Amino acid sequence: MYFAVLEGLRRFKIPHKFEFISIISLYAQWIRDGRLKVSSAWNVQGLKFTVQDPCKLVRQGLGDTVADDLRFVIKQVAGEDNFIEVWPNRSNNYCCGGGGGALQAGFKENRRRHGKAKFDQLAATGADVVITPCHNCHTQVKDICSHYQGNWETTHLWNWIEKALVMEDRSREGKNG
Amino acid sequence: MIDLKGLRRRVKAEIEKAVPDARIDYCLTCGLCVSGCPASGIEGLDPRKFLRLLVLGRDEDILETNWIYSCTICQRCRYACPMGIDIGRIVYEIRGMRPREKRPPNLQRSCDLQKQSNSTGIPNDDFVWVVNDVLEEVRENEPAWRDLKAPIDKQGAEYYLNQNAKEPTVEPEEMVPLWKILHVVGIDWTYSSKWWDGANYCLFTGDPEDWAYVVRKQAETIDALGCRYYINTE
Amino acid sequence: MDKPKGSVLVVGGGIAGVQAALDLADSGFFVHLVEKESAIGGAMSQLDKTYPTNDCSVCIFSPKLVECGRHLNINLVTLASVEDVTGKAGNFTVKIRQAPRFVDPDRCIACGSCSEKCPKKVPNQFDLGLSKRKAIYLKYPQAVPLKYTIDSDACIYLKRPGRCGACVKVCPTDAINFEDREKSFEINVGSIILATGFRPFDPAVLDFTGYGKLPGVVTSMEFERILSPSGPTHGHLKRPNGKDEPKRIAWLQCVGSRDINRACHGYCSTVCCMYAIKQAVIAREHASWDLDTHVFYMDVRTMNKGFEAYYSRARKEGVNFHRSRVHSVLPQPPDQGDGLILRYSGEDGELKEQVFDMVVLSVGVETSPEILELAGRLGVRLDHDRFLEASPLSPVSTSRPGIYACGAALEPKAIPLSVVDASAAVLESELLIHEARWSETRKKEFPPERNIYSEPPRIGVFVCSCGINIGAVVDVERVCRYAQSLPGVVFAQTNLFSCSQDAIERIAETIREKGLNRVVVASCSPRTHEPLFQETLREAGINKYLFEMANIRDQDSWVHRDDPEAATRKAMDLVRMAVAKVRRHIPLPYESIPVTKAALVVGGGVAGMTAALALADQGFPVHLVEKGPQLGGNARTLQKTWRGDDVQPFLHDLVERTSGHPGITLHLGALVQEVSGSVGKFSTTLSSGTSVEHGVAIVATGAASFIPRSKRDEKWRYLHGQHKNSVNLLELDRRFMDDPDALSHLKQVVFIHCVGSRAEDRLYCSRMCCSRAIRQALQLKKLNPGMEIFMLYRDIMTYGKREEIYLEARRKGIIFIRYDLDSLPRASLDAHGKIQVDVRDHILQEQIRLHPDLLVLATAAVPREDSGELSQLFKCAVSADGFLLEAHMKLRPVDFATDGVFLAGLCHYPKPIEETIAQAKAAAARAGLILARDYVPAESITASVDQTRCVGCGVCQEVCPYFAVKLDEKNRKAVVDKAVCKGCGVCVASCRSDAITLLNLGNQELMSQIEALMEDDPEPFTVQELS
Structure with a gap:
């Protein structure tokens, strides 16, 4: 979990030599640099996407910058017009209700009651796909979707990047070889 | 009726000792947190009532309520609180005040497992085996990806990548898309065969030494591999 | 010190700066008024209405602005900033930099042709970007100076010469000057007053407000513009999309205030609670539909005169x-x-949800970065809230001698307090440089007046559009044409704003050119605008009483908005009546009264002593009357200021200086018994038999502490007077001063706020008790940090910077529990005869029982029982609450309606000591305006007795409130003392023999008006229209 490491290194003054980064920031940087080529051409049926901004990554982690990166990547992958903003969002987003150990703590009814706010805001977008870049969020959003009978697909971001990959070099390689 | 013939606030004092900037007293009782918290109303509490219990010294209520596990320490209240009160931090401290045997067993277990290696408790060897097995399968079945890599313990790799324990345990195929992405980008990366889990459930049990232990182990591992960057996937 | 300079630099042209400039210029100093924008007016010019009187902001402000613009002794420097200040108090050298206007102000006649033709549109900052303006523009319709400006960032020509220049082609006076360049120059001044104001907090940093992302979210300043007739929607209540009308509006309070987290402003911005309430009220008035309004708040801060009643x-x-x-x-x-x-x-935690069409963010105030830089350049210190720092008991003095500050530059504050500050800053300047009074000023010379006796009436009528205030309802052109047809009228014309500088000049020019000898202006209220037009007549060389106003705005366009046709006809009627009356006007002499250069100050408390010293130090003799045996007043019971400064040493010093001052004659144990005369020349008899001659009077009689007497007030008793451990704030202060050790042993202390305030008969907040109680609680905590302290309150009124002690109190562990009027805390005795207090916790919704060793009551401040009698002696009004009523709640906060009489301190309204000091200094400054002169003008419209008709019944003498009418002992005929007569007309109405008349306002004039009203309408309604 991003925050666990970030805050852990900071709060307990743990010595380390590496630089700590989020995969989301890297996706965005790689796309901007042209190292990761993606296209939304696959999305012919116009699947609508929205996003769950993870508290630990955004509000408590890297702030709106990473939330903006997240949106940038989704728009590149799914098409500019196929992203639907969710409210509230970014650093002000609702917690999904699964974090903070809630998924493990076992108070299922309370957890789902907590998740109702999340369900309502996601449902209001009418999106077909909810991107959840955090594993806790992923599990919880999937659960509240089925519990409150939503009809979206809850997925990680990488599945869609894979779908949108443009494999120029690779196809050339194929022809040559 | 609350009879206040002498105000004893042991819990509040303990929190303030651990967190000098806890700001419990700052509360204006404005209600902003209540309106912004998805856990308001659960277990008959909300962030403001929770603070009020502390302020008025209702220690038993504070130590007993399970609201502290509905608060996900998401800090949305603190984000907009005019006084910047970090209720999440206070909840964290109170979780830690609970004796271990009274904590939600699965949550504590996740942390205990984490302290051994990862939150699901699969052996490190299994993790290595699953990664290699899945990789082998992709290379065999998908010709375009026959040179896909998933290095483990590659000394001096530029990037270290963590792996959430959920995938190798229950949905191993979910690991593949990221490998492909990293492959296309062409970075030099590696997993580690120990302390590879990106999660850390000890963040939520309330024992800072457990949390620190896991982070320290992860940090040592990455530094030992000599990686310049640690990519966190969540 | 060398002889000081006789001029003053005022920085900032908002209400505070304008007030300071006018007060200074009228009391013998030359003023340089430096304003960074293209016109003066500041934030007040952007407001729609002002609370609690609901006056139109720009309407009450405009006369002052115009006066500033026209004043012979005010040098208005717009588009300018202060670069550097060297020298010291009494003689500063100031370097000023002035940006180019690109329009020659001497040539520009503000015709607007340039702006009409200018092709470049940019967001209009005056409307906060809600509308567009051109690159060449006027800041706002009533701007002073009324001169166009080119926005160099937007102008096409200035960026690429040769590309445009449309304005040059259309300007009829060749006023456009693209070659204009920045100028730097130096001035010498004796003192400096900073009136640099504030800027509204920008809520874009608070993403959760949705500002900048959700179109329905606006700031309160934007909403002011939406309400304003000169705003983007011309006062029509619209959503920011400019189309729909909002049905439901919410106000969110404390955006950027009382927020130490994201906004980084711990202070309360003071003004937002009241402006939000006002906006809700006014918005409902604007809406012809049922507008649903909701205000979301933490504490409603209604801590000033009339606010609680307004709420x-x-x-x-x-x-x-x-x-x-x-x-x-x-x-x-x-x-x-x-x-x-x-x-x-x-409050019980129940969650609710509502949907609104608009959300108004009640944004707080802050100091702009330019002002922070300026403070750095000038070497004046800032406080931790980044406002200019003032000395605790010298509230307008900055850290650098000779530099004073006033208004929102010091602390968030509303208009009246800014005005008080401004006058107080003037006083401080006067104390510094009074020797140089009149040394640098110029004297206004009017041309000799034309003798018009032999001329037939040549009446000029000027019909005002008042922007859209009148013009949108009344067909002013038709009224103008109609006026031309009236007998005696030789000229009629319409003006967009008759009070604008160019219009005024045009009127004067027309009077001279057309040989007018009577003038009618059909516009607004003579209360605000008559003096301005009258002076214009004098400048044009005719007597100022040859003038009449027809109020076609307040009494016509504003009240008949729905019926333009009828409003236009009514305007014609009003004009016809004014013309009929003015035809009979004769020139009246300008009387004047020699000023008795002495002051009477009533009340020997902090306010009275401060005012007395302020005048005596300038060499004006003062008589200080105190009914008690000693000086000091209420402050004798006050231990500390809200900040924690000791009051007693300050008070001791004040008493010493007052008693030892050679210029102050003390009258202890004396009451004012009789007052006669008027401004400049009062004669007052004291109970001691002493008679005092004085030119001005300052009333500073203080207030008392509430003691429940009636059965209805019994609920406020809380065992006070029945149990030794129930005390009020004054008594607790006494204990602090007498035996603080005894207090340190207390285990639990309970304060109850609002005892007797904000309810029923006393529907006002006593303003000072919250801060005083919290300061005391902090003192107790200092004596014994383990002491448990509970404060039971309704709304905490720690306005402005006082918010910091509220936070400090919470940080020290003092617990605040809120109660409502319908569930008051209850105090009773337990089985051991000890006090116990029951209250319901507002959050847990549970009963709490407290066992205080000391119960402290923050009791209301109430008017003194005898203040009514005293105010009658000075013919001053008293408000519904029993406090003395100033001439105007916003703009004349220390003047009484009676000229030459001023007020300060608690008799005006409850207030903390530093505000009392500021107000006393302001009162002294205002009084000084009169004392600095040798003569004051007397009323010209006075009563006149026709001796042949007078039967000597003496009724007039009895009814005259000014003692101006006397029966002549010898021939038993009434005689009017013109110097004392105020022209009120009571005697005229009382005379059974029709022997008394008012000059220019007598029966003849009034009858001619009435006859004119009854005349056949030249454009009569048809029977059809009437049905």
Whole structure:
């Protein structure tokens, strides 16, 4: 979990030599640099996407910058017009209700009651796909979707990047070889 | 009726000792947190009532309520609180005040497992085996990806990548898309065969030494591999 | 010190700066008024209405602005900033930099042709970007100076010469000057007054407010513009999309205030609670539909005169109030609408949700970065809230001698206190440089007046559009044409704003050119604008009483908005009546009264002593009357200021200086018994038999502490007077001063706020008790940090910087429990005869029982019982609450309606000591305006007795409130003392023999008006129209 490491290194003054980064920031940087080529051409049926901004990554982690990166990547992958903003969002987003150990703590009814706010805001977008870049969020959003009978697909971001990959070099390689 | 013939606030004092900037007293009782918290109303509490219990010294209520596990320490209240009160931090401290045997067993277990290696408790060897097995399968079945890599313990790799324990345990195929992405980008990366889990459930049990232990182990591992960057996937 | 300079630099042309400039210029100093914008007016010029009187802001302000612009002794420097200040108090050298206007102000006649032709549109900052303006523009319609300016960032020509220049082609006076360049120059001044104001907090940094992302979210300043007739929607209440009318509006309080987290402003911005209530009330008035209004707040801060009653009225009229801060503003899902969702919690924790069309963010105030830089350049210190720092008991003095500050530059504050500050800063300047009074000023010379006796009436009529105030309803052109047809009228014309500088000049020019000898201006109220037009007549060389106003705005266009046709006819009627009256006007002499250069100050408390010293130090003799045996007043019972400064050493020094001052004659144990005369020449008899001659009077008689007497007030008793451990704030202060050790042993102390305030007969907040009680609680905590302290309150009124002691109190562990009027805390005795207090915790909703060793009551401040009698002696009004009533709540906060009489301190309204000091200094400055002169003008419109008709019945003598009419002992005929007569007309009405008349306002004049009204309408309604 991003925050666990970030805050852990900071709060307990743990010595380390590496630089700590989020995969989301890297996706965005790689796309901007042209190292990761993606296209939304696959999305012919116009699947609508929205996003769950993870508290630990955004509000408590890297702030709106990473939330903006997240949106940038989704728009590149799914098409500019196929992203639907969710409210509230970014650093002000609702917690999904699964974090903070809630998924493990076992108070299922309370957890789902907590998740109702999340369900309502996601449902209001009418999106077909909810991107959840955090594993806790992923599990919880999937659960509240089925519990409150939503009809979206809850997925990680990488599945869609894979779908949108443009494999120029690779196809050339194929022809040559 | 609350009879206040002498105000004893042991819990509040303990929190303030651990967190000098806890700001419990700052509360204006404005209600902003209540309106912004998805856990308001659960277990008959909300962030403001929770603070009020502390302020008025209702220690038993504070130590007993399970609201502290509905608060996900998401800090949305603190984000907009005019006084910047970090209720999440206070909840964290109170979780830690609970004796271990009274904590939600699965949550504590996740942390205990984490302290051994990862939150699901699969052996490190299994993790290595699953990664290699899945990789082998992709290379065999998908010709375009026959040179896909998933290095483990590659000394001096530029990037270290963590792996959430959920995938190798229950949905191993979910690991593949990221490998492909990293492959296309062409970075030099590696997993580690120990302390590879990106999660850390000890963040939520309330024992800072457990949390620190896991982070320290992860940090040592990455530094030992000599990686310049640690990519966190969540 | 060398002889000081006789001029003063005032920085900032908002209400505070304008007031300071006018007060200084009128009391013998030359003023350089430096303003960074192209016109003066500041924030007040952007407001729609002002609370609690609901006056139109720009309407009450405009006369002052115009006066500033025209004043012979005010040098208005616009588009300018202060670069550097060297020298010292009494003689500063100031370097000023002035940006180019690109329009020659001497040539520009503000015709607007340039702006009409200018092709470049940019967001209009005066409307906060809600509308567009051109690159060449006038800041606002009533701007002073009324001169166009080119925005160099927007102008096409200035960026690429040769590309445009449309304005040059159309300007009829060749006023455009693209070669204009920045100028730097130096001036010498004796003192400096900083009136640099504030800027509204920018809520874009608070993402959860939705500002900048959700179109329905606006700031309160933007909403002022939306309400304003000169705003982007011409005063029509619209959503920011400019199309729909909002049905439901919410106000969110404390945006950027009382927020140490994201906004980084711990202070309370003081003004937002009241402006939000006002906006809700006014918005409902604007809407022809049932507008639903909701205010979300933490504490409603109604801590000044008339505020609590205004709030109470707003609630009765249907404005909804919710004690709840809202976390986020969220949009409705698109399929449900484009409203804004507010989720909020009741005090019991119950969650509710409502949808609004608009959300107004009640943004706080802060100091702008330019001012922070300026403070750095000038070497004046800032406090931790980044306002200019003032000395605790010298509230307008900055850290650098000779530099004073006033208004919102010091602390967030409303208009009246800014005006008080301004006058107080003037006083400080006067104390510094009074030797140089009149040394640098110029004297106004009017041309000799034309003798018009032999001339037939040549009447000129000027019909004002007042922007759209009149013009949008009344067909002013038709009224103008109609005026031309009236007998005696030789000229008629319409003006966009008759009070604008160019229009004034045009009127004067027309009077000279056309040989007019009577003038009618059909516009607004003579109360605000008559002096301006009258002076114009004098400048044009005719007597100023040959003038009449027809109020076609307040009494016509504003009240008949729905019926333009009838309003236009009514305007014609009013003009016809004014013309009929002015035809009979004769020139009146300008009387004047020699000023008795002495002051009478009534009340020997802090206010009285401060005012007395302020005048005596300038060499004006003062008589200080105190009914008690010693000086000191209420402050004798005050231990500390809200900040914690000791009051007693200060008070001791004040008493010493007052008693030892050679210029102050003390009258202890004396009461004012009789007052006669008027401004400049009063004669007062004291109970001691002494008679005092004085030119001005300052009333500073203080207030008393509330003691429950009636049965109805019994609920406020809380065992006070029945149990030794129930005390009020004054008594607790006494204990602090007498035996603090005894207090340190207390285990539990309970304070109850608002004892007797803000309810029923006393529907006002006593303003000072919250801060005083909290300061005491902090003192107790200092004596014994383990002491448990509970404060039971309704709304905490720690306005402005005082908010910091509220936070400090909470940090020290003092517990605040809120109660409502319908569930008051109860105090009773337990089985051991000890006090116990029951109160309901507002959050847990549970009963709490407290066992205080000391119960402290923050009792209301109430008017002195005898203040009514005294005010009658000076013919001053008293408000419904029993406090003395100033001439105008916003703009004349220390003047009485009676000229030459001023007020200060608690007799005006409860207030803390530093505000009392500022007000006393302001009163002294205002009084000084009169004392600095040798003569004051007397009323010209006075009563005149026709001796042949007078039967000597003496009724007039009895009824005259000014003792101006006397029966001549010898021939038993009434005689009027013109110097004392105020022209009120009471004697005229009382005379059974029709022997008394008012000059220019007698029966003849009034009858001619009435006859004119009854005349056949030249454009009569047809029978059809009437049915």
